[in-house]
Amino acid sequence: MRTFVFLTAQGTEQIQEQVQGTEQVQSFTQGTEQPQPETKKQEASGGGMSFMFMMALVFVVMYFFMIRPQQKRQKELRKFRESLQKGDKVVTSGGIYGTIIEIKDHYILVEVDQNVRMRFDKSCILKDMSDAPTK
DSSP: OEEEEEEOSSOEEEEEEEEETTEEEEEEEEOOOOOOOHHHHHHHHHHHHHHHHHHHHHHHHHIIIIIHHHHHHHHHHHHHHHTOOTTOEEEETTOOEEEEEEEOSSEEEEEEETTEEEEEEGGGEEEEGGGSOOO
16 A cells, blocks of 8 residues: 655645555545645745846846947947038948038938949948048
């Protein structure tokens, strides 16, 4: 005969299994809830708190090392695009170097060579070439 004890929300449930030949007989008895040691309950709640602490720590690290620097770069790029003026040397996202000839609300006219002008969306202008090293 084997005896199994299961913990349920209503209390403990004791199952006795008897094997008689090929026939199995099971009997169920409801017991009263046995008190659990306090350490097990504290470990379970402590595990959840440490998990929450680790998740918060991961979020803080991601914010300061990934999200915040990216927002700072985007803000600087937006400020740069708003301060563009005629005659500034720029590089586009496609790698084309040129000098600004005309600025409108949504596009910029860039001269890439003598009498060669190209129109670009403002979002395609990446950086100012005045700080680029010269040969």
